[in-house]
Amino acid sequence: MTFASSSPLQNVIVDIEIYDINGQRVAQKFYEGQSISSSTKPYTITWTPPRDGTYSVRAGIFSAGWQSNLSWNDTAGVARTTNAPVVTPPVVTPQPPVTQPPVVTPPTPPVTTTPPAGSKVNIWWPSNGSSVTGVQPFKALIDGVDQNSYQLFWQVDGGQLNLMPTVNDGVSHKESLVDLSGWNWQGNGQYTLTFVAKSATGSVIGQQSVKITITH
Numbered sequence: 001m002t003f004a005s006s007s008p009l010q011n012v013i014v015d016i017e018i019y020d021i022n023g024q025r026v027a028q029k030f031y032e033g034q035s036i037s038s039s040t041k042p043y044t045i046t047w048t049p050p051r052d053g054t055y056s057v058r059a060g061i062f063s064a065g066w067q068s069n070l071s072w073n074d075t076a077g078v079a080r081t082t083n084a085p086v087v088t089p090p091v092v093t094p095q096p097p098v099t100q101p102p103v104v105t106p107p108t109p110p111v112t113t114t115p116p117a118g119s120k121v122n123i124w125w126p127s128n129g130s131s132v133t134g135v136q137p138f139k140a141l142i143d144g145v146d147q148n149s150y151q152l153f154w155q156v157d158g159g160q161l162n163l164m165p166t167v168n169d170g171v172s173h174k175e176s177l178v179d180l181s182g183w184n185w186q187g188n189g190q191y192t193l194t195f196v197a198k199s200a201t202g203s204v205i206g207q208q209s210v211k212i213t214i215t216h
Contacts, residue, residue: 009036012070013062016045018055018079023135023177025169026055036061055079114199115145119206121152121195124173128210136180138164140195141173142206150205153196156183161196183214190214 014034018027027047057077061070124139126132138154141147152174153161164174194209
């Protein structure tokens with residue numbers, strides 16, 4: 001896989017990810033402290049799939065510390081496997097920057113078993129005030145607790161609660177893939193997204209809201 005940029009980029013992160021047919025990320029490799037110029041520069045990811053199937057390759061460029069997404073390509077490549085060979089993605093060039101969530105990999109906090117009442121819900125994506133479209137991964141968690149010790153839901157504009165499953169792709173958190181193409185009931189395109197955490201007994205132990213704008 002090669003990258004090139006018309007304007008030189010310094011101290012950036014090159015991120016390569018592989019997703020299965022269900023949209024779940026199954027592999028990731030990123031390179032920090034990279035410099036990219038107009039000449040192409042190769043990057044590789046090697047991964048052995050657990051089963052035959054079709055896998056998509058996605059690639060992006062982020063500023064240092066994962067602060068902002070400079071470029072993202074959801075269709076960097078497609079790999080179809082038979083007898084589970086090692087998958088090496090094709091050579092691609094990233095598309096112009098679009099709004100996509102950064103892949104956040106924070107340090108793993110110390111784990112406790114039971115989240116207390118008044119726990120803070122840490123929303124990874126979407127961030128407050130972001131403009132989004134299409135299918136987006138809603139990501140959030142309560143820091144410092146076992147992610148299986150509570151349930152997390154998302155709701156829009158005070159509507160129904162939607163359960164978010166626990167995902168462990170390096171750092172355990174809650175995540176749901178949500179299709180925003182049908183969100184059209186607000187004329188100004190602005191929606192209030194609320195994440196609600198509940199204990200095993202169903203009591204609300206924390207919640208946090210952000211405002212997002214849907215573009216079609």
